[in-house]
Amino acid sequence: MPNLQGNAVLITGGATGIGRAIVRHFASEGARLCVMCISDEQADSLRDEFGGQVATIVGDVRNLKDNQKAVAQTEERFGRLDTFIGNAGVWDFITPLEQQPADLIESICDDLFGINVKGYALGAYACLPALRKSKGAMIFTASTSSFFTGGGGPIYVASKHAVIGLIKQLAKEVAPDVRVNGVAPGGTITNLSGSPSSQHAGARMSEIPGIGPLLEGMTPLGYAAEPEDHVPLYAMLACRESSKYMTGTTVLSDGGLGVG
Numbered sequence: 001m002p003n004l005q006g007n008a009v010l011i012t013g014g015a016t017g018i019g020r021a022i023v024r025h026f027a028s029e030g031a032r033l034c035v036m037c038i039s040d041e042q043a044d045s046l047r048d049e050f051g052g053q054v055a056t057i058v059g060d061v062r063n064l065k066d067n068q069k070a071v072a073q074t075e076e077r078f079g080r081l082d083t084f085i086g087n088a089g090v091w092d093f094i095t096p097l098e099q100q101p102a103d104l105i106e107s108i109c110d111d112l113f114g115i116n117v118k119g120y121a122l123g124a125y126a127c128l129p130a131l132r133k134s135k136g137a138m139i140f141t142a143s144t145s146s147f148f149t150g151g152g153g154p155i156y157v158a159s160k161h162a163v164i165g166l167i168k169q170l171a172k173e174v175a176p177d178v179r180v181n182g183v184a185p186g187g188t189i190t191n192l193s194g195s196p197s198s199q200h201a202g203a204r205m206s207e208i209p210g211i212g213p214l215l216e217g218m219t220p221l222g223y224a225a226e227p228e229d230h231v232p233l234y235a236m237l238a239c240r241e242s243s244k245y246m247t248g249t250t251v252l253s254d255g256g257l258g259v260g
């Protein structure tokens with residue numbers, strides 16, 4: 001079992017969905033967590049469940065200062081940072097490129113790349129001094145859309161492919177001090193939402209009619225994942241003894257979706 005006792009973690013998008021499941025498991029295993037979330041409401045919900053065990057900071061991953069504040073708060077609170085988990089993301093609801101509205105497409109591209117790619121790069125940038133000190137790890141939430149078609153429209157799929165490039169190039173640059181890996185979930189029923197400036201801003205993946213059976217039908221293992229199904233992989237990648245020789249790798253957790 002990966003040892004997470006005392007591991008000081010900063011995670012983005014950790015108030016909901018896959019991130020929340022990571023926080024719950026890591027906290028139960030003795031990790032110390034700081035969660036960067038987008039609203040006071042999300043921070044309150046974390047405080048309600050975890051009390052003082054989990055620190056929260058409200059910020060936008062697209063903003064370097066917010067990322068730097070999150071790192072400073074983590075170090076101030078726990079004296080160190082061992083693991084950064086870049087996880088905040090938005091989706092394009094599988095919208096074909098030609099169906100994106102002309103008046104929104106520029107801002108939709110900015111949102112999807114700004115949150116899914118720039119957000120990860122800025123998080124990594126802000127964390128690196130602390131992670132070099134601790135000889136820590138970064139883990140990014142990629143996607144089956146980092147490898148295959150069908151899980152998003154071209155803009156989301158391109159943003160998630162970019163995450164693989166970030167992981168590989170960063171892993172090379174920051175070795176041997178810091179290990180950089182990814183987890184690529186397949187279809188997981190969460191409230192994953194559309195980009196803030198899109199026609200899907202308030203929409204949630206979980207509310208798409210028939211989403212459960214659709215994902216089940218596409219997945220050789222025959223069911224849509226729960227957020228908890230991916231969590232052991234994050235634990236393994238956060239724990240040096242459990243994944244000592246891994247860097248630059250992204251592990252698929254997709255129920256076989258990739259093999260068709």
Ligand SMILES: NC(=O)c1ccc[n+]([C@@H]2O[C@H](COP(=O)([O-])OP(=O)(O)OC[C@H]3O[C@@H](n4cnc5c(N)ncnc54)[C@H](O)[C@@H]3O)[C@@H](O)[C@H]2O)c1
Pocket residue numbers: 012013014015016017018019036037038059060061062087088089090115141142143144184185186187188189190191192193205
């Ligand atoms: N649900 C799936 O099927 C699936 C599959 C593959 C990959 N993913 C990826 O998993 C990650 C988590 O998604 P989820 O499914 O748990 O959905 P989710 O909506 O529950 O989680 C995403 C989180 O990111 C936060 N966020 C969005 N924009 C932000 C910003 N600008 N700054 C800070 N936080 C912001 C949201 O508030 C939310 O808490 C995302 O990167 C997503 O692309 C999801």
